[in-house]
Amino acid sequence: MNTMIITLDGPAGAGKSSAARSLAARLGWCYIDTGAMYRAVAMVALEQGIPLEDSSRVAALAESIQIVFQDGSVLVDGRDVSAEIRSERITLATRPVADAPPVRDAMKRVQRRMADGRNVVTEGRDQGSVVFPHAAVKVFLTASPEARASRRHLEEMSRGRDTTFEQILESQSCRDEADRTRPVGALRPAHDAVLLETDSLSCDEVIDCLIALIEARKQSPQKTV
Protein backbone atom coordinates (compact mmCIF):
# COMPACT_ATOMS: atom_id res chain seq x y z
CA MET A 1 0.00 0.00 0.00
CA ASN A 2 1.26 3.49 -0.83
CA THR A 3 1.93 5.95 1.94
CA MET A 4 -0.86 8.24 3.06
CA ILE A 5 -1.11 11.79 4.37
CA ILE A 6 -3.90 13.10 6.58
CA THR A 7 -4.02 16.85 7.12
CA LEU A 8 -5.70 18.47 10.09
CA ASP A 9 -6.32 22.18 9.68
CA GLY A 10 -8.44 24.51 11.75
CA PRO A 11 -8.40 27.32 14.28
CA ALA A 12 -6.60 27.21 17.61
CA GLY A 13 -8.64 25.41 20.24
CA ALA A 14 -10.57 23.18 17.82
CA GLY A 15 -8.61 20.28 19.25
CA LYS A 16 -6.32 19.65 16.30
CA SER A 17 -3.04 19.35 18.25
CA SER A 18 -4.21 16.70 20.66
CA ALA A 19 -6.13 14.90 17.92
CA ALA A 20 -3.14 14.93 15.56
CA ARG A 21 -0.71 13.75 18.22
CA SER A 22 -2.95 10.94 19.47
CA LEU A 23 -3.90 9.85 15.97
CA ALA A 24 -0.25 9.62 14.89
CA ALA A 25 0.60 7.64 18.03
CA ARG A 26 -2.32 5.29 17.54
CA LEU A 27 -1.47 4.63 13.89
CA GLY A 28 2.31 4.63 14.39
CA TRP A 29 2.55 7.35 11.73
CA CYS A 30 4.91 10.30 11.54
CA TYR A 31 3.55 13.47 13.19
CA ILE A 32 4.23 16.99 11.92
CA ASP A 33 3.28 19.94 14.13
CA THR A 34 3.77 22.86 11.75
CA GLY A 35 3.02 25.51 14.39
CA ALA A 36 5.96 24.13 16.39
CA MET A 37 8.11 24.42 13.26
CA TYR A 38 7.31 28.13 12.83
CA ARG A 39 7.97 28.63 16.53
CA ALA A 40 11.32 26.83 16.32
CA VAL A 41 12.45 28.98 13.39
CA ALA A 42 11.49 32.17 15.26
CA MET A 43 13.37 30.96 18.35
CA VAL A 44 16.58 30.20 16.45
CA ALA A 45 16.34 33.49 14.51
CA LEU A 46 16.23 35.37 17.83
CA GLU A 47 19.15 33.34 19.17
CA GLN A 48 21.24 34.04 16.08
CA GLY A 49 20.35 37.73 16.02
CA ILE A 50 18.62 37.47 12.64
CA PRO A 51 16.04 40.30 12.37
CA LEU A 52 12.58 38.70 12.19
CA GLU A 53 11.59 41.02 9.34
CA ASP A 54 14.57 39.87 7.23
CA SER A 55 12.45 37.23 5.57
CA SER A 56 15.04 35.91 3.14
CA ARG A 57 17.50 35.19 5.97
CA VAL A 58 14.78 33.67 8.11
CA ALA A 59 13.66 31.53 5.14
CA ALA A 60 17.23 30.31 4.62
CA LEU A 61 17.41 29.52 8.31
CA ALA A 62 14.16 27.52 8.07
CA GLU A 63 15.74 25.30 5.41
CA SER A 64 19.04 24.91 7.26
CA ILE A 65 17.93 23.72 10.71
CA GLN A 66 16.78 20.20 11.38
CA ILE A 67 13.47 19.88 13.21
CA VAL A 68 12.48 16.45 14.53
CA PHE A 69 9.36 15.34 16.41
CA GLN A 70 10.31 12.60 18.83
CA ASP A 71 8.32 11.03 21.66
CA GLY A 72 6.19 14.14 22.14
CA SER A 73 9.19 16.50 22.06
CA VAL A 74 10.41 18.97 19.46
CA LEU A 75 14.13 18.77 18.73
CA VAL A 76 16.04 21.44 16.82
CA ASP A 77 19.42 20.18 15.66
CA GLY A 78 19.20 17.60 18.44
CA ARG A 79 18.24 20.08 21.20
CA ASP A 80 14.90 19.72 23.01
CA VAL A 81 13.10 23.07 22.63
CA SER A 82 9.57 21.86 23.44
CA ALA A 83 9.05 24.14 26.44
CA GLU A 84 10.90 27.18 25.16
CA ILE A 85 8.98 27.47 21.89
CA ARG A 86 5.71 27.77 23.87
CA SER A 87 6.85 30.86 25.82
CA GLU A 88 5.03 34.16 25.33
CA ARG A 89 8.19 35.73 23.86
CA ILE A 90 8.44 33.09 21.14
CA THR A 91 4.67 33.13 20.49
CA LEU A 92 4.95 36.86 19.72
CA ALA A 93 8.10 36.43 17.62
CA THR A 94 6.49 33.67 15.55
CA ARG A 95 3.76 35.86 14.08
CA PRO A 96 5.95 37.96 11.71
CA VAL A 97 7.90 34.84 10.80
CA ALA A 98 4.73 32.94 9.84
CA ASP A 99 3.41 35.97 7.93
CA ALA A 100 6.39 36.20 5.57
CA PRO A 101 5.78 34.58 2.15
CA PRO A 102 9.44 33.50 1.65
CA VAL A 103 9.39 31.75 5.02
CA ARG A 104 6.09 30.01 4.19
CA ASP A 105 7.54 28.87 0.88
CA ALA A 106 10.64 27.48 2.58
CA MET A 107 8.49 25.77 5.20
CA LYS A 108 6.33 24.21 2.50
CA ARG A 109 9.43 22.61 0.95
CA VAL A 110 10.72 21.42 4.33
CA GLN A 111 7.31 19.95 5.26
CA ARG A 112 7.02 18.14 1.94
CA ARG A 113 10.51 16.67 2.40
CA MET A 114 9.59 15.54 5.91
CA ALA A 115 6.52 13.73 4.59
CA ASP A 116 8.22 12.16 1.59
CA GLY A 117 7.70 8.39 1.56
CA ARG A 118 6.02 8.29 4.97
CA ASN A 119 2.59 7.84 6.44
CA VAL A 120 1.95 11.23 7.99
CA VAL A 121 -0.47 13.08 10.24
CA THR A 122 0.21 16.77 9.74
CA GLU A 123 -1.37 19.64 11.58
CA GLY A 124 -1.58 23.36 10.78
CA ARG A 125 -3.73 25.98 9.17
CA ASP A 126 -2.50 25.44 5.59
CA GLN A 127 -1.68 21.76 5.39
CA GLY A 128 -4.64 20.57 3.34
CA SER A 129 -5.18 23.84 1.48
CA VAL A 130 -1.59 24.69 0.45
CA VAL A 131 1.15 22.29 1.50
CA PHE A 132 -0.45 18.91 0.73
CA PRO A 133 -3.25 19.63 -1.73
CA HIS A 134 -3.18 15.97 -2.82
CA ALA A 135 -3.40 14.50 0.68
CA ALA A 136 -5.61 11.42 0.82
CA VAL A 137 -7.66 12.71 3.75
CA LYS A 138 -8.14 16.38 4.63
CA VAL A 139 -10.02 17.41 7.70
CA PHE A 140 -10.91 20.90 8.91
CA LEU A 141 -11.63 20.75 12.62
CA THR A 142 -13.95 23.43 13.94
CA ALA A 143 -15.64 24.25 17.23
CA SER A 144 -17.69 27.12 18.60
CA PRO A 145 -15.73 30.12 19.93
CA GLU A 146 -16.85 29.27 23.48
CA ALA A 147 -15.74 25.63 23.27
CA ARG A 148 -12.38 26.65 21.84
CA ALA A 149 -11.80 29.33 24.46
CA SER A 150 -12.78 26.95 27.20
CA ARG A 151 -10.23 24.35 26.01
CA ARG A 152 -7.51 26.98 25.82
CA HIS A 153 -8.45 28.23 29.26
CA LEU A 154 -7.96 24.73 30.69
CA GLU A 155 -4.63 24.44 28.87
CA GLU A 156 -3.43 27.78 30.20
CA MET A 157 -4.44 26.88 33.74
CA SER A 158 -2.64 23.54 33.48
CA ARG A 159 0.49 25.50 32.53
CA GLY A 160 0.03 27.61 35.66
CA ARG A 161 -0.93 30.78 33.75
CA ASP A 162 -3.32 33.21 35.29
CA THR A 163 -5.88 34.21 32.63
CA THR A 164 -9.65 34.29 32.59
CA PHE A 165 -12.01 32.63 30.13
CA GLU A 166 -13.25 36.08 29.04
CA GLN A 167 -9.73 37.32 28.27
CA ILE A 168 -9.05 34.24 26.18
CA LEU A 169 -12.36 34.54 24.32
CA GLU A 170 -11.64 38.16 23.49
CA SER A 171 -8.07 37.64 22.27
CA GLN A 172 -9.23 34.59 20.35
CA SER A 173 -11.82 36.58 18.43
CA CYS A 174 -9.17 39.20 17.47
CA ARG A 175 -6.83 36.42 16.40
CA ASP A 176 -9.57 34.70 14.36
CA GLU A 177 -10.29 37.90 12.51
CA ALA A 178 -6.58 38.46 11.77
CA ASP A 179 -6.23 34.82 10.71
CA ARG A 180 -9.14 34.95 8.32
CA THR A 181 -7.99 38.16 6.66
CA ARG A 182 -4.22 37.78 6.54
CA PRO A 183 -2.81 38.00 3.00
CA VAL A 184 -0.77 34.79 3.20
CA GLY A 185 -1.46 31.60 5.09
CA ALA A 186 -5.07 32.62 5.77
CA LEU A 187 -7.13 30.11 7.67
CA ARG A 188 -9.55 28.45 5.29
CA PRO A 189 -10.66 24.88 4.68
CA ALA A 190 -9.42 23.18 1.50
CA HIS A 191 -12.34 22.89 -0.95
CA ASP A 192 -12.31 19.11 -0.53
CA ALA A 193 -11.79 19.00 3.24
CA VAL A 194 -14.20 17.20 5.54
CA LEU A 195 -15.49 19.61 8.19
CA LEU A 196 -15.54 18.06 11.63
CA GLU A 197 -17.23 20.01 14.39
CA THR A 198 -15.74 18.96 17.73
CA ASP A 199 -17.88 20.81 20.31
CA SER A 200 -19.58 17.75 21.66
CA LEU A 201 -16.84 15.22 20.89
CA SER A 202 -14.17 13.90 23.24
CA CYS A 203 -10.63 13.58 21.90
CA ASP A 204 -11.16 9.79 21.57
CA GLU A 205 -14.34 10.35 19.58
CA VAL A 206 -12.50 12.75 17.25
CA ILE A 207 -9.80 10.10 16.73
CA ASP A 208 -12.46 7.47 15.98
CA CYS A 209 -13.97 9.77 13.31
CA LEU A 210 -10.54 10.38 11.79
CA ILE A 211 -9.74 6.68 11.69
CA ALA A 212 -13.11 6.00 10.04
CA LEU A 213 -12.26 8.59 7.36
CA ILE A 214 -8.87 6.98 6.77
CA GLU A 215 -10.42 3.51 6.52
CA ALA A 216 -13.07 4.78 4.10
CA ARG A 217 -10.34 6.29 1.99
CA LYS A 218 -8.38 3.04 1.94
CA GLN A 219 -11.48 1.18 0.80
CA SER A 220 -12.13 3.55 -2.09
CA PRO A 221 -8.88 5.32 -2.86
CA GLN A 222 -10.22 7.01 -6.01
CA LYS A 223 -13.29 8.53 -4.43
CA THR A 224 -13.41 11.69 -2.41
CA VAL A 225 -14.28 10.85 1.15
Ligand code: DC
Ligand atom coordinates in the same frame (compact mmCIF):
# COMPACT_ATOMS: atom_id res chain seq x y z
O1 DC B 1 -0.51 26.47 16.27
P1 DC B 1 0.54 27.30 16.97
O2 DC B 1 -0.01 28.30 17.97
O3 DC B 1 1.67 26.50 17.56
O4 DC B 1 1.18 28.18 15.78
C1 DC B 1 2.24 29.09 16.01
C2 DC B 1 2.14 30.23 15.01
O5 DC B 1 2.41 29.81 13.68
C3 DC B 1 0.80 30.93 14.96
O6 DC B 1 1.07 32.33 14.79
C4 DC B 1 0.14 30.38 13.72
C5 DC B 1 1.32 30.11 12.82
N1 DC B 1 1.15 28.97 11.92
C6 DC B 1 1.03 29.22 10.58
O7 DC B 1 1.02 30.37 10.17
N2 DC B 1 0.91 28.17 9.71
C7 DC B 1 0.92 26.90 10.17
N3 DC B 1 0.83 25.88 9.32
C8 DC B 1 1.04 26.65 11.55
C9 DC B 1 1.14 27.71 12.41
